[in-house]
Amino acid sequence: MHVLILGGTTEARRLAEILHGTVRTTSSLAGRVAAPKLPPGEVRIGGFGGAEGLARWLREHQVDAVIDATHPFADTMSFHAARAAADAHVPLLALRRPGWAPVDGDDWHMVDTLEEAAGTASALGRRVFLTTGRMGLASFAHIADAWFLLRSVDAPEPPYPPRMEVLLDRGPFTLDGEREVLRRHAIDVLVTKDSGGAATAPKLTAAREAHVPVVVVRRPPAPDKVPVAPTPEEAAAWLTGGAAALPRTG
Template identity: 55%
Template sequence: MGSVLVLGGTGEGRRLAGLLESVEGLRTVSSLAGRVAQPALPVGEVRVGGFGGVRGLVSWLVEEGIGMVVDATHPFAAGMSASAAEAAREAGVPLVVLRRAGWTEREGDVWHWVGSVGEAARVLPSVGRRAFLTTGRQSIGEFAGVDGVWFLARSVDPPAGAVPGELRVVLDRGPFEVEDELRLMRDNAIDVLVTKDSGGPMTSAKLDAARRLGIPVVIVRRPPVPPGVPCVGTAEEAAAWVLERTSARDV
């Protein structure tokens, strides 16, 4: 039936790998970027590390006989998504993006939407002075030049490079419960939450806690899906997309 590459690293990617693992005759390869020291691994065949840019990915797709690609990377992995779209076009391989739905404001929310992490850093001092930073360890450095704000940052691995002068780091991996988020925010006197519109239920507890505490949220809009690439919202829809193409090729 052929082979499919799942560009993963997300819960949706792991779920998709599990759904496809049971399809007889279909080879499923999940690829992880390798940016986390101990990633949660999907079932089945897994490769870790980059491809060496677009050209490297094109070569790998051809050499491995990959017939389809599912981009199930993080909604903010814009560079990887753009490279995947370009490589799929060059290799003549169909591609679909798997993106969970973003968050929507609810009654009681006080959200300040921004276009980038850099913009979040610029507006932050006007919103609060004790910030809970949940934008990922790779973006912590963008807040290094922010004065007058104390930071609580949470990430899976420790940050590297420049960091804010007043910073406490909590190393933890979700999902998190609302009561735990409430306790963390209260214990650290948090008065503003900074996050990305990652979407999904696994990371929404912090938003629920902020709403209950009346804490404003600085939230970064997600980048758009590459133009011309179809997009589905669930692992089940992505699995159906794969199976439709394997069935069509077998006819």
Template identity: 60%
Template sequence: MTARVLVLGGTGEARRLAAALADRPGLHVVSSLAGRIADPLLPEGEVRVGGFGGPDGLAAWLRREQVDMVVDATHPFAHRMTTSAARATAEIGVPFLVLRRPGWQAGPGDNWHWAESVPAAASLLADLGERVFSTIGRQELAAFADLDAHWFLARCVDQPEPPLPRRLEIILDRGPFTVDGERRLLRQHRIDVLVTKDSGGDMTAAKLVAARQLGLPVVVVCRPPAPDVPVVETVEEAVAWLETLVATRPHAG
């Protein structure tokens, strides 16, 4: 009997997981995207787009679709989705795994300043420089809206909505980025300080290397705490977790 797997996606890891599972016997995979990006990169296989309506809505959807396993491969800062999925799967007894890439680690030559939130990051800027490069995404730029003494360069996938900083230039782009390209960008806009989230991964890490090379401070927003559930860091580990569950199902074989 085929096992139905829901992959909560939107990341490169989620797309790689869907690809890795596409031809696996005994598995039917549905990838779910939140629908917040106008032109998302779609994974292989069946895809649904849109929210579930909180943990109760997700639990009802899982029951209705007879889902056997859930892998949360959302962005490390998609805290609400992860929390909802943990509650919904616990409520109905569906195995749940979080696939989360490792966070970034400061190295020699880095000048990092950790912040517990985006508003906390905004409060650090007064002592670090006037010209700010923000890569926190479009949804939380409001935290900088009152910082009229600063000039912001914000890179987003989609156009942000007000409230926004008064002195703002927007770049619409998505990774992967190169160190050379990021260094040119920082120099071209005479950036004093970079603000980013601890997203981890290689696709957007080039900006950190470029900032180090140019001696620029970096404000790094900490990840939200993960729920008390199984967590793996690689697609291969997630595939192994799923295969073990399939092999040990009572009706397997």
């Protein structure tokens, strides 16, 4: 069996580790991170050329199944995967970590876009911890009356806010570490995407403890009628015949 795993997420790497030695895997990374953590098995970096290019690649490399383990906000790739898998008649599974949910004490402000996040954040505070990644900073570039702390794996490129400090770091993050970041930089508002998962969740706990409001960007729509597994272990089970028990989108 040849399985194509889309995405450089923690879940994608874990799935490749589970399958290593028993199933041939090719992990496809977008190439947006300069020094990504490489999973075991075969690895390719770069795009496919849209849905048509991906469908052609699936046929040429005799892929038996596709696991879409991309980031929850990589919606373009997810739709390309759904179309390509259908065109190439290859089974597709979405490995999608559950989203976060607020608990007592949280002060969350839900928005649909980064543009809305920028407006909401600037109305809530003046020292913003921006954890949405280096892509999309143009949405915040017009804000001159707030200071931003951007955390990302790689250095950003302009346009970005005129008053900004960059913290280069890669998760998982600890609760004590997140508390220190908020304290040291006097953060009064946090901006994040609803990425889900445990690796970056401690910042939400730290914000709740410090009574810091959080602007949360909702996830974009996902392709309809694609089976979904919340964990790499369940995705591996799907490959061995457990597909019927998995929920579907749409």
